[in-house]
Amino acid sequence: MRIRRSPYEIYWEILVFCKAPRSFTAIINRCDLNSKTGQEYLEFLVAKGYLAAATEGGRTLYTATARAGEYIALFTQMYRSLFDTVPGFKL
Amino acid sequence: MTDTTETRFRRELSSFFAMTLLNVVFAVQAIGLGVAYIVASVHGTSELPTPALRVLAGALALVSLVLGLAWMRTSARVLRGVTLVRRPFRRRRGPASEEDVTRGIVGLVAHYREHRRTIRTMIIVCVTGGLVFLVQGVVAAVESASVALGAGSVTMNALALVPAALISLVMGLVALLSSYYFSRFSQAWDLRLEETARAEEQLKVAMELDAE
Numbered sequence: 662m663r664i665r666r667s668p669y670e671i672y673w674e675i676l677v678f679c680k681a682p683r684s685f686t687a688i689i690n691r692c693d694l695n696s697k698t699g700q701e702y703l704e705f706l707v708a709k710g711y712l713a714a715a716t717e718g719g720r721t722l723y724t725a726t727a728r729a730g731e732y733i734a735l736f737t738q739m740y741r742s743l744f745d746t747v748p749g750f751k752l
Numbered sequence: 753m754t755d756t757t758e759t760r761f762r763r764e765l766s767s768f769f770a771m772t773l774l775n776v777v778f779a780v781q782a783i784g785l786g787v788a789y790i791v792a793s794v795h796g797t798s799e800l801p802t803p804a805l806r807v808l809a810g811a812l813a814l815v816s817l818v819l820g821l822a823w824m825r826t827s828a829r830v831l832r833g834v835t836l837v838r839r840p841f842r843r844r845r846g847p848a849s850e851e852d853v854t855r856g857i858v859g860l861v862a863h864y865r866e867h868r869r870t871i872r873t874m875i876i877v878c879v880t881g882g883l884v885f886l887v888q889g890v891v892a893a894v895e896s897a898s899v900a901l902g903a904g905s906v907t908m909n910a911l912a913l914v915p916a917a918l919i920s921l922v923m924g925l926v927a928l929l930s931s932y933y934f935s936r937f938s939q940a941w942d943l944r945l946e947e948t949a950r951a952e953e954q955l956k957v958a959m960e961l962d963a964e
């Protein structure tokens with residue numbers, strides 16, 4: 662089942678997964694993306710300087726940069742705060 | 753145990769899961785009850801005193817069957833998503849990593865965003881279903897009372913109708929309770945969705961500033 666995530670949530674998933682060098686196929690499989698949208702997201706993140714692409718043994722590997730660390734930290738803080746600021750639901 | 757983001761998230765996830773599972777279970781019972789009432793109406797085994805009441809019981813049975821099916825379909829769809837989000841946390845004993853908790857939060861946010869309308873429909877279905885079951889329970893109670901009064905004493909036939917009336921009344925109350933809890937859940941999550949929209953604006957700004 663594919664859950665509808667926002668682009669920012671997908672960026673976060675990709676960047677967290679790419680803390681270690683990852684191939685395109687591994688990224689789209691892990692982040693549940695099709696190859697077309699996966700390519701678009703990766704191109705965007707590389708252009709923004711959040712991902713570094715390096716070719717190794719004929720294949721491109723993507724790694725999150727230090728700038729990505731700032732995005733991950735900001736995103737994590739904002740999403741975790743959803744459970745701190747909004748009154749929770751309990752049975 | 754300290755009340756951390758993780759414990760709050762896990763508690764909420766478990767509550768949502770339990771509530772949705774309970775809904776599926778009661779939806780199945782609602783379908784069963786609807787079928788049973790329809791069969792009773794078709795076979796004419798209903799002991800209602802007037803044809804009008806018999807028609808009303810038959811119509812209510814049909815409505816409860818349709819509502820039961822709608823109720824189960826929507827609950828099962830929501831349950832599937834919650835199960836997926838819950839899976840990584842289900843058997844974990846120790847605390848999860850910050851990344852795993854955030855992933856779970858993202859999953860639940862995305863799930864609610866996708867099923868927001870379904871959950872709203874579920875609230876309406878639960879209220880309608882609850883009222884139908886309550887009326888059905890009252891009709892069954894009247895049926896049992898009229899059989900008992902008609903016979904001048906409490907007969908076995910009248911006693912046999914008591915469980916049916918009780919089941920309908922309990923189902924009605926559970927459905928109304930479900931709608932109440934879903935409303936509360938929906939209120940909390942609508943606020944969270946507003947917060948995520950604000951967070952995304954901030955992330956967008958941060959990304960644009962980063963590009964400069």
